[in-house]
Amino acid sequence: MLVLARYQNQGLTLKRGDESIRIYVASVRPGSMSVRLGIEADKEWVIHRDEIWQAIEEQNNRASKTPAVGHCSTIEGQPVAANESAVQEESCLPTELITPAL
DSSP: OOOOOOOTTOEEEEEETTEEEEEEEEEEOTTSSOEEEEEEOOTTSOOOOHHHHHHHHHHHHHHHTSOOTTOEEEETTEEEESSHHHHHTTOOOOOOOOOOOO
């Protein structure tokens, strides 16, 4: 782990190949332990606070354990769908996972 001290308007750059992200201290709140960070990155980068990233990961883990919409299996050769509409439509092809919104 790298630990750095930075003052207001100072930052650091993370680089991988041709891609880079610049993170800088935008402001320091007087009398508190809080700073405001600025992040400059291409729009392709996904940036989340740790607590949001953790919630997304937990939801993805739960969703991966949930049967897919339209998913079906067979019992003695007869289709058994995860939902009634798949049986009614005679469609047992898996589609996307249900992912709860944040």
